[in-house]
Amino acid sequence: MIKKIRNDGVFKKPEIQKTVKSKKIINKGVKDNYKKIYIFSLASIFIIFSFFSLPSIERYLDERFAKNETIINISKKKFEIALNNNRDTGNIDENINLDNIYDDIDVFSSNDENTNTSRLSASTIEQLFKDTDYTLKKVKKTKLVNIGINLDHLPTEMKNIENTKKRKNLFIQIILPLIIEENLKIKLDRKKLFVILNKNNNTKSDLEWIGKKFKQYGVSKNDFPTLKTRMDEVPVSLAIAQAAKETGWGTSRFAQKGNALFGQWTWSGDGIKPAGAEIDSTHKVASFKVLKASVKAYLRNLNTHPSYKQFRKERAIQRDNDEKLNSLELVKYLDKYAETGIEYTKILSKIIRQNSLTDFDDVKILPTSAKLKNLI
Secondary structure, three states: OOOEEEEEOOEEEOHHHHHHHHHHHHHHHHHHHHHHHHHHHHHHHHHHHHHHHHHHHHHHHHHHHHHHHHHHHHHHOOOOOOOOOOOOOHHHHHHHOOOOOOOOOOHHOOOOOOOOOOOOHHHHHHHHHHHOOOOHHHHHHOOOEOOOOOOOOOHHHHOOOOOOOHHHHHHHHHHHHHHHHHHHHHHHHHHHHHHOOOOOOHHHHHHHHHHHHHHHHHOOOOOOOHHHHHHHOHHHHHHHHHHHHOOOOOHHOOOOOOOOOOOOOEEOEEOOOOOOOOOOOEEEEEEOHHHHHHHHHHHHHHHHHHHHHHHHHHHHHHHHHHHOOHHHHHHOOOOOOOOOOHHHHHHHHHHHHHHHHHHHHHOOOOOHHHHHHHHH
């Protein structure tokens, strides 16, 4: 037993207790230092990991949430605002003259390859289709068509084909790839538009491309809701029906001499004077070098002219609801296309139904590469 020792009248603890206490204090200090270093190291690792992983996390969130929100929700809201405020006409259609929309059709065809302007006979075309195994029956079954079979003119013998079904089939076989190809170009443009709109930063080429599309669709700068409403496809069944009606299934003078598939009028461009037109009338039926140009002009006509505002509005609503275009509903809004008005739309509906043209609405092109397959 250790006793307390008296020294100068003061009792003190033994030196051994002081030494133990000092060691405990030192050990505690060392432990605290280790703990601080450990916490600092963990914090540093966390900060470094966060720094390198933030870009990946941001991209993931953009892909999973931001993109869907912009395309589906915000776009839908803008569509409704634009349509309710009648922005599709307004200053846009009033200030831009679209009566002669065919005169600058070259803005659409600057990237097209040189066309073969030779006219093939009906028998040659039929043999070509036979050699390539191109039949409408097969197209309806596979839902694919080869746009490589691209003809520039209708055969002159169309009138001589007495079998009505045979004449109709040949006519559809000729114009079907043309319509689908031009629709595909619009579809890809529309996809590109949405990609650009969902970017945080746009490149110079993006802005130049957007500027070109504003011009092509007759839209004032930065009016994206209207551009999205106009930049869209026309159902294949509707296009075929109108071409059949306007050309008598490829037999009309306008179709034979001017590659005019849709009976579109022009006041200053190349055209053919209608036989029954009044002497003082200045309009002509627009003519084109090749059939493809006629299809381009037709799609641009429906997508830009103020007469078809309601057509575009209904199409935007259909897109907004289920992404499918119903030609039998859309045709009701083309009463201004011809002087006969509503009767004209009834005839088109009848052509669509009698010839089962809606079977071609979901036909796609036969992809020529893996890259193209992914795009469509």
